[in-house]
Amino acid sequence: xxxxxxxxxxxxxxxxxxxxxxxxxxxxxxxxxxxxxxxxxxxxxxxxxxxxxxxxxxxxxxxxxxxxxxxxxxxxxxxxxxxxxxxxxxxxxxxxxxxxxxxxxxxxxxxxxxxxxxxxxxxxxxxxxxxxxxxxxxxxxxxxxxxxxxxxxxxxxxxxxxxxxxxxxxxxxxxxxxxxxxxxxxxxxxxxxxxxxxxxxxxxxxxxxxxxxxxxxxxxxxxxxxxxxxxxxxxxxxxxxxxxxxxxxxxxxxxxxxxxxxxxxxx
Amino acid sequence: xxxxxxxxxxxxxxxxxxxxxxxxxxxxxxxxxxxxxxxxxxxxxxxxxxxxxxxxxxxxxxxxxxxxxxxxxxxxxxxxxxxxxxxxxxxxxxxxxxxxxxxxxxxxxxxxxxxxxxxxxxxxxxxxxxxxxxxxxxxxxxxxxxxxxxxxxxxxxxxxxxxxxxxxxxxxxxxxxxxxxxxxxxxxxxxxxxxxxxxxxxxxxxxxxxxxxxxxxxxxxxxxxxxxxxxxxxxxxxxxxxxxxxxxxxxx
Numbered sequence: 001x002x003x004x005x006x007x008x009x010x011x012x013x014x015x016x017x018x019x020x021x022x023x024x025x026x027x028x029x030x031x032x033x034x035x036x037x038x039x040x041x042x043x044x045x046x047x048x049x050x051x052x053x054x055x056x057x058x059x060x061x062x063x064x065x066x067x068x069x070x071x072x073x074x075x076x077x078x079x080x081x082x083x084x085x086x087x088x089x090x091x092x093x094x095x096x097x098x099x100x101x102x103x104x105x106x107x108x109x110x111x112x113x114x115x116x117x118x119x120x121x122x123x124x125x126x127x128x129x130x131x132x133x134x135x136x137x138x139x140x141x142x143x144x145x146x147x148x149x150x151x152x153x154x155x156x157x158x159x160x161x162x163x164x165x166x167x168x169x170x171x172x173x174x175x176x177x178x179x180x181x182x183x184x185x186x187x188x189x190x191x192x193x194x195x196x197x198x199x200x201x202x203x204x205x206x207x208x209x210x211x212x213x214x215x216x217x218x219x220x221x222x223x224x225x226x227x228x229x230x231x232x233x234x235x236x237x238x239x240x241x242x243x244x245x246x247x248x249x250x251x252x253x254x255x256x257x258x259x260x261x262x263x264x265x266x267x
Numbered sequence: 268x269x270x271x272x273x274x275x276x277x278x279x280x281x282x283x284x285x286x287x288x289x290x291x292x293x294x295x296x297x298x299x300x301x302x303x304x305x306x307x308x309x310x311x312x313x314x315x316x317x318x319x320x321x322x323x324x325x326x327x328x329x330x331x332x333x334x335x336x337x338x339x340x341x342x343x344x345x346x347x348x349x350x351x352x353x354x355x356x357x358x359x360x361x362x363x364x365x366x367x368x369x370x371x372x373x374x375x376x377x378x379x380x381x382x383x384x385x386x387x388x389x390x391x392x393x394x395x396x397x398x399x400x401x402x403x404x405x406x407x408x409x410x411x412x413x414x415x416x417x418x419x420x421x422x423x424x425x426x427x428x429x430x431x432x433x434x435x436x437x438x439x440x441x442x443x444x445x446x447x448x449x450x451x452x453x454x455x456x457x458x459x460x461x462x463x464x465x466x467x468x469x470x471x472x473x474x475x476x477x478x479x480x481x482x483x484x485x486x487x488x489x490x491x492x493x494x495x496x497x498x499x500x501x502x503x504x505x506x507x508x509x510x511x512x513x514x515x516x517x518x519x
Contacts, residue, residue, distance in 0.1 A: 003426035008281045008362035010369075017354050018334030108472050108492050115471050122422040125475035126334055126359070134427045136469030143468070146503040149496075202488070206496035214450050216398040232488065 004128050015128040022124035029117035032240075036247060040097070043250055047091035049257040050250075054171045055183045057253040058190060058246050062161050065092035074164070096158075103155040104243070106148035108202045109236045152203045159198055162191045172265060181265045186252045190245035197242040200231035269294045272344060274302060276314070277356040278366050286354065287311075293344045299353065300328050300339035303367070315366035323481055326414030330367050331356045336416040336479045360418060360425040373424075374415050377435045380465070381442050385454040401450040407489060408445040410482040411438060417476035417486060423469050434466035437476035437486045443467075444490035447497065462498045467491070 050057040051072035063072045067083030122129040166187045172179040209225025255261045307314045319325040321340045328339040361369040417437040447457040461467040476486045500507045
């Protein structure tokens with residue numbers, strides 16, 4: 001008998017005496033994140049309907065494989081990967097998804113969300129967890145959560161690439177500049193949210209100024225830290241909105257590329 | 268206007284105990300501690316409850332109200348519905364002494380394990396000067412009233428008694444953060460000991476400590492996560508480690 005049922009503690013047989021709907025938030029989190037994982041996995045392996053000039057799904061950008069649809073790869077990166085290894089065909093998404101996925105998996109906010117919703121460690125505050133042993137993030141594999149900053153740096157590179165995709169979305173299907181479609185707005189929203197999610201990140205806050213002991217000696221970094229600190233209050237909100245934004249952008253591109261809808265141009 | 272409310276109070280000691288139902292009058296504007304005192308005065312003369320300031324500043328009346336760690340003096344009876352039973356129990360992370368009083372000495376032992384502020388040798392008493400921007404981060408943590416609600420709700424020790432040996436808990440992570448961020452503190456290795464001796468790595472950032480803090484200290488965002496990032500600087504970031512060796516900078 002351990003935890004709240006330890007011999008010296010108050011003898012209360014219930015795991016929690018909370019009377020509110022403490023299970024609702026982890027249940028919603030579980031439902032949404034699980035749905036996203038299923039959808040993202042499906043899309044990562046689908047290997048089609050990810051490009052329709054000028055729009056490329058954020059799940060496939062940058063497209064780095066020789067199997068990329070014509071026009072979808074960026075010349076800057078080229079197409080360094082083959083479409084199959086050891087006789088197994090590999091979707092272009094699989095070469096890149098580890099980076100945004102790793103960024104979210106190691107994110108301090110998502111850690112809270114999935115530790116509660118998936119691992120029930122704990123399911124909610126003052127609700128006894130079901131595990132008999134707990135070592136936290138002190139050993140493998142959870143000690144790898146300390147790699148968050150590396151995924152943050154990679155995420156910034158991806159944000160730049162996705163920003164370039166937004167710029168390209170101001171072209172029409174014939175690659176002429178000066179046009180704008182519904183897809184442009186979808187990409188603009190998605191990428192803006194990704195930037196806000198990245199810039200409000202705890203690692204960003206630490207890198208810009210949090211690690212300092214003397215703010216007064218670094219006024220520019222202090223100013224940057226105060227701005228990021230303000231954004232950091234909204235980090236969970238940006239985490240969710242950007243997740244929906246990316247999924248929404250992919251769903252939109254898939255719908256356009258598969259011919260289900262037409263990408264409407266405002267001008 | 269007074270009304271009768273249903274109160275369920277845990278009574279007992281470390282060997283046995285249980286919840287007992289009482290009905291008690293509650294007046295408008297009263298807090299849970301008021302009605303507990305009324306029960307003590309009229310129905311349960313030997314009811315043990317720890318309290319002091321009744322103003323949310325001493326941190327004595329920590330208990331669990333409807334399963335949530337709270338200060339009884341800061342919890343309005345009106346927050347609960349007329350028909351709702353208010354259940355009060357002692358803190359469930361610590362050994363119970365009697366009724367609503369628990370033995371929180373674990374926290375004092377942990378406090379003694381944190382090395383104190385270390386003043387620069389070259390500065391005589393009275394010579395220290397700091398700018399406001401350099402100390403305001405630490406000042407947030409000085410608001411702590413040591414109610415230990417954060418310690419009580421932290422599942423690392425609440426749900427795992429065996430972790431108490433190696434885990435200081437959120438209250439002491441803010442103490443460590445306060446000192447590590449202090450512009451004049453000269454003690455080296457606070458980050459390393461936070462991780463290796465005080466169990467910072469066991470925290471999985473579920474933010475319950477922040478949720479229950481009556482002083483609204485952003486324990487996780489402003490203390491624990493920044494300390495985790497500082498630990499990454501010295502233990503898990505080879506680039507930072509190499510940079511610190513080349514430039515010999517620590518605590519810029």
